[in-house]
Each structure stands twice: as structure tokens, then as C-alpha cells.
Amino acid sequence: xxAQILDGAAMAEKIRQQIAQEVAxxxxxxxxxxxxxxxxxxxxxxxxxxVKSKHKACQQVGIRSMGYELPxxxxxxxxxxxxxxxNDDPAVNGILVQLPLPSGLDEEKVLGAISIxxxxxxxxxxxxxxxAQKGREPLFVPCTPAGCMVLIESVLPDxxxxxxxxxxxxxxxxxxxxxxLVRANATVTICHSRTRNLKEVCRSADVLVAAVGRAEMVRGxxxxxxxxxxxxxxxxxxxxxxxxxxxxxxxxxxxxxKEVAGWLTPVPGGVGPMTIAMLxxxxxxxxxxxxx
Ligand code: GUN
Numbered sequence: 001x002x003a004q005i006l007d008g009a010a011m012a013e014k015i016r017q018q019i020a021q022e023v024a025x026x027x028x029x030x031x032x033x034x035x036x037x038x039x040x041x042x043x044x045x046x047x048x049x050x051v052k053s054k055h056k057a058c059q060q061v062g063i064r065s066m067g068y069e070l071p072x073x074x075x076x077x078x079x080x081x082x083x084x085x086x087n088d089d090p091a092v093n094g095i096l097v098q099l100p101l102p103s104g105l106d107e108e109k110v111l112g113a114i115s116i117x118x119x120x121x122x123x124x125x126x127x128x129x130x131x132a133q134k135g136r137e138p139l140f141v142p143c144t145p146a147g148c149m150v151l152i153e154s155v156l157p158d159x160x161x162x163x164x165x166x167x168x169x170x171x172x173x174x175x176x177x178x179x180x181l182v183r184a185n186a187t188v189t190i191c192h193s194r195t196r197n198l199k200e201v202c203r204s205a206d207v208l209v210a211a212v213g214r215a216e217m218v219r220g221x222x223x224x225x226x227x228x229x230x231x232x233x234x235x236x237x238x239x240x241x242x243x244x245x246x247x248x249x250x251x252x253x254x255x256x257x258k259e260v261a262g263w264l265t266p267v268p269g270g271v272g273p274m275t276i277a278m279l280x281x282x283x284x285x286x287x288x289x290x291x292x
Contacts (some may be wrong), residue, residue, distance in 0.1 A: 003261040012273035023062040033064040034287035036094045037086045042072030042102040057276045072102040087115040093286040094120030120282035131179050140282050145177035147274030155263050159184040165205035167191045173211040210251035220256030229261040
């Protein structure tokens with residue numbers, strides 16, 4: 001039986017509606033609109049697209065968003081000064097510094113300068129550290145990993161003892177999603193470029209999260225029948241039949257894997273919209289935290 005599609009776009013729409021309702025309620029109570037500040041350094045075209053869609057989503061739910069742009073030549077001090085200014089601005093509840101930063105800037109220092117109460121991306125070392133430790137609670141969980149978990153738990157609410165395999169160990173997705181799966185009591189394997197018998201390891205997964213950035217790397221025979229497969233990849237592949245000359249594909253060979261998996265996220269329309277929904281949720285939470 002072919003896989004059922006895990007429709008991230010539809011799930012994100014429902015979450016956005018709930019957020020819009022709560023924002024409207026807050027405004028009716030005389031509270032200010034939640035505020036999100038984005039910081040984009042340089043002109044990475046993919047980052048520009050992502051930041052634009054984050055602003056559009058904020059607008060849809062009544063969150064006030066403010067975009068700050070710095071040139072790729074900005075100094076470490078200029079970026080740090082901007083973050084400090086946003087930390088001090090009471091109209092800003094959440095600060096998102098779009099990654100990657102241009103080379104030469106110290107990402108760890110910039111992320112560490114964000115006030116943890118405004119760290120809606122969940123990348124501050126304290127938030128990540130708490131995520132990695134038993135009995136500690138981060139104030140915010142990174143958005144793409146949080147979105148993956150909502151998708152997974154919508155069809156597999158009990159992950160106790162499930163075998164979860166994460167392909168990729170990035171700071172933004174692979175590592176934090178693995179930490180979240182451990183917190184949900186799954187048995188977690190993180191695969192990377194040095195992993196041996198990759199196909200066999202993947203085939204042992206009840207839950208497979210692909211976040212490596214390699215177009216259609218996960219083939220049909222890498223997947224256990226009935227598995228939940230979450231495709232985080234967004235890769236451009238040349239396609240002369242498309243007006244833009246390319247199409248977007250995930251890290252999973254969709255047509256092959258849909259014949260084997262139990263559940264599968266599409267690209268686009270899977271994890272992407274959920275990432276943004278989680279950012280809106282985190283921003284609303286930051287606004288609640290700032291209520292006196
Ligand atoms: N770059 C790719 N994904 C993300 C994300 O979730 N947050 C930020 N800040 N940068 C990213």
C-alpha cells in the first residue's frame with residue numbers, strides 16, 4: 001500500500017489559525033502585537049527567500065515583524081551591536097538571525113548574544129544545552145526540529161522504544177531533532193558521512209528523518225515498510241521543463257519511497273511550512289513570557 005502523505009502545509013495552516021486567534025485575543029485585552037525581528041546579513045538568495053516567507057507568515061497571523069539587513073561586509077561588532085539593540089527593544093519579543101552568516105563572522109558569539117527570552121530559534125547555547133540534558137527545559141526549541149516532531153507525533157504519538165534514524169548532524173536540524181527524539185524515548189542513531197552500512201541502518205528505522213541536503217539520496221530500498229519518513233531537504237535540481245529552469249526535491253526519492261513508507265512528507269509542503277509555524281508559535285510564547 002503506498003504511503004500516506006503527511007501534509008505539513010495543512011497542519012501548519014491549522015496552527016497558524018490558532019496563533020492568529022490568540023494574537024487577536026491578546027490585542028482585544030490591550031496587549032501589544034507580538035514582535036519578531038529578523039536579521040539578515042549578506043545576500044544569500046535562499047536566506048532572502050526564507051526570511052521573506054517568515055515575514056509574510058507573521059503578517060498573516062497579526063505578529064509584527066521587523067526586518068534588519070546588514071551587508072556581507074558587516075563587522076562582528078556591527079552584528080553584535082544590532083543584536084544588543086534588539087535585546088533592549090521592548091517591542092521585539094523574538095530575534096531571528098538567519099543562518100548561515102557570511103564567513104568571517106563568529107556565529108556562536110552572535111547566537112550567544114541573543115537574550116535567551118528572545119531566542120525564538122532556540123540556538124542560544126543555553127537553550128541547546130538544556131535540550132541536551134535530562135531534567136532541563138529549554139525556553140525555546142529550534143523550529144525545524146520542533147516541526148518534525150509535530151509531524152511525527154501526529155501519526156506516531158508513542159515513540160517509546162521506536163528506532164529513529166537521523167541522517168545528518170547539523171546544528172540547525174540533525175543534532176537537535178535527534179535530541180528531541182531521545183527526549184521522546186526513541187532509540188536514536190545519527191548517521192553522517194562516515195557512517196558504515198548506511199542503507200542497512202536506515203532500513204532499521206521506524207522513523208527516518210533525512211536532513212543531509214543531498215537530492216533524492218534516500219532510495220526506496222533504504223526504507224523499512226511502514227516507516228514514518230520525514231524529508232527535511234530542499235534541493236534545487238536542473239529541470240529545463242520548469243519556467244525557472246529547476247525544481248525543488250527533497251533528500252528522499254519521493255516516488256520510490258512512497259511505495260514503501262507508511263507515512264511520508266512531501267517537498268515542498270511538508271517540513272517547510274511547519275518550520276515557519278513553529279517560529280510563529282515560539283514568537284507568541286516569547287510575547288507571553290514578557291507579559292508582566
Ligand atoms: N537557516 C536554515 N534554517 C534556519 C532556521 O531555522 N533558523 C535560522 N535562523 N536560520 C536558518
